[in-house]
Amino acid sequence: MKSQGETVLGIDLLRGVAAGMVLVAHYPSFQGLSSAFWNSFHYGVDIFFVISGFLFGKILSTGVVDLKRFVTRRFMRIYPLYFVSLLLYWLLKGDSQYLLSHLFMLQTLVSPSISAYYNPAYWSLPTELMFYMVLPVIGLFAGRPYLLLHLILIAVGFKLFIFIFSPSYDFSNIVFVSHFHLPGRLFEFVMGFVAWRMIQIKTPVFPSRGSLFAWLIVWGLFLQFAGSAQSSMTLEIFGPAIAALLSVPLVVAFARARLSGLESLARWSGNLSFGVYLFHIAGWRLVELAQSTWSLKLGSVIETSCAIVLTFSLAYAGHRLIEKPCINWAKRQ
Numbered sequence: 001m002k003s004q005g006e007t008v009l010g011i012d013l014l015r016g017v018a019a020g021m022v023l024v025a026h027y028p029s030f031q032g033l034s035s036a037f038w039n040s041f042h043y044g045v046d047i048f049f050v051i052s053g054f055l056f057g058k059i060l061s062t063g064v065v066d067l068k069r070f071v072t073r074r075f076m077r078i079y080p081l082y083f084v085s086l087l088l089y090w091l092l093k094g095d096s097q098y099l100l101s102h103l104f105m106l107q108t109l110v111s112p113s114i115s116a117y118y119n120p121a122y123w124s125l126p127t128e129l130m131f132y133m134v135l136p137v138i139g140l141f142a143g144r145p146y147l148l149l150h151l152i153l154i155a156v157g158f159k160l161f162i163f164i165f166s167p168s169y170d171f172s173n174i175v176f177v178s179h180f181h182l183p184g185r186l187f188e189f190v191m192g193f194v195a196w197r198m199i200q201i202k203t204p205v206f207p208s209r210g211s212l213f214a215w216l217i218v219w220g221l222f223l224q225f226a227g228s229a230q231s232s233m234t235l236e237i238f239g240p241a242i243a244a245l246l247s248v249p250l251v252v253a254f255a256r257a258r259l260s261g262l263e264s265l266a267r268w269s270g271n272l273s274f275g276v277y278l279f280h281i282a283g284w285r286l287v288e289l290a291q292s293t294w295s296l297k298l299g300s301v302i303e304t305s306c307a308i309v310l311t312f313s314l315a316y317a318g319h320r321l322i323e324k325p326c327i328n329w330a331k332r333q
Contacts, residue, residue: 008270009270011051011054011055012271012273013257013270016266017269019272022121027304028284037220045124046240049127049128049189049244050192054251055192056193057195059139060148063136070132071132077327078128080326081274085282092286106126121280127185148193151190158178158186158187159237163234187244198248203252205249271319272316275323276311283310284311290306
C-alpha cells in the first residue's frame with residue numbers, strides 16, 4: 001500500500017502535464033504546427049477539474065471537519081498568486097477597464113472576451129472556487145448510500161439541460177453562461193470523485209503498458225477530432241465531459257504510479273503547475289514587449305523558448321515568494 005505522500009506526488013506530476021497542455025494551447029507557435037490538434041490542449045483545464053474532485057473525494061465519506069480552516073486554506077491556495085498575476089497583466093495591458101470584475105472573480109459572467117481580457121486561463125478560477133463552496137454542502141450528505149451515483153446523475157442532468165436550452169454560443173443566455181460555471185462543470189469534478197472511489201475499491205486500470213498506450217491514442221484522436229469540430233455546439237457542451245471521462249483512468253494510474261527516481265520532478269511539477277497556468281500568457285507577452293521595444297525579430301523557436309523560460313521563472317518566484325508562504329500560513333491556522 002502506497003503512502004498518501006506518494007499518491008499526491010503522482011497527481012502532482014499529472015498537474016504538471018495539465019499545465020503544460022494549457023500552455024501549448026495558448027502559444028501561437030504551437031498552433032501554427034497543427035491548430036486543430038494543439039488548440040484542443042485546452043482540455044488540460046478539465047484534467048485540473050478532475051484532479052480537484054479526486055483530491056477532495058474523501059469528503060464523500062467524512063464531510064468537512066473544520067469549515068473555517070477549509071475556507072482559509074482554499075482561499076490562500078488560489079487568490080494570493082492570482083492577485084499578483086492579475087497585477088502583472090494589468091501592468092502589461094495598461095488598461096483597468098475590467099480590473100474590478102477580475103478582482104472579485106466575476107469575469108466569466110458577461111462574455112468570453114472579458115474573461116480572457118487579461119489571461120484566457122482566468123475563466124476557470126471562479127469555477128474552481130464555486131466547487132470549493134459546494135464541497136461543504138456535499139459533505140453534509142457524507143456516508144449516504146449511492147451519494148456518488150446521485151452526484152453523477154445530477155451532473156449529467158445539468159449537462160443535458162444546458163445543451164437543450166442553450167442552442168447557440170450566446171452569453172446573453174444565462175443557461176449558456178452556466179456552462180462555464182459549476183452547474184455546467186460539475187460533471188468534471190464528480191469524475192474526480194469517481195477516480196477517488198476507484199482507488200478505494202482498487203479498481204484495476206491499464207493492466208499493461210499496451211493498454212496505457214492505447215488509451216493515450218484514444219486521447220490523441222479525441223484531441224484531433226475536437227480541434228477539427230471547434231464550432232460544434234454539441235462538442236462545446238459535451239467535449240469537457242468527454243475529456244473528464246478520458247481523464248479518470250489517467251488520474252487513477254498517476255495516483256498509483258511508482259515514481260522511483262521521479263520524486264523531484266513530480267514535486268517540482270506540482271509546485272509550479274498553478275504558476276505556469278497563471279503566468280504563461282505573461283511570459284509570451286513579455287517576449288513580445290521586448291521584441292517591440294528593442295526592434296528584435298526572434299524566430300519562432302527562440303521566441304517560444306524565451307516565453308517558456310520566463311513563464312517558469314515567474315512560476316518559481318511566485319511559488320517561493322507568495323504561494324508557498326500563504327499555504328504554510330493557512331496550514332497554521
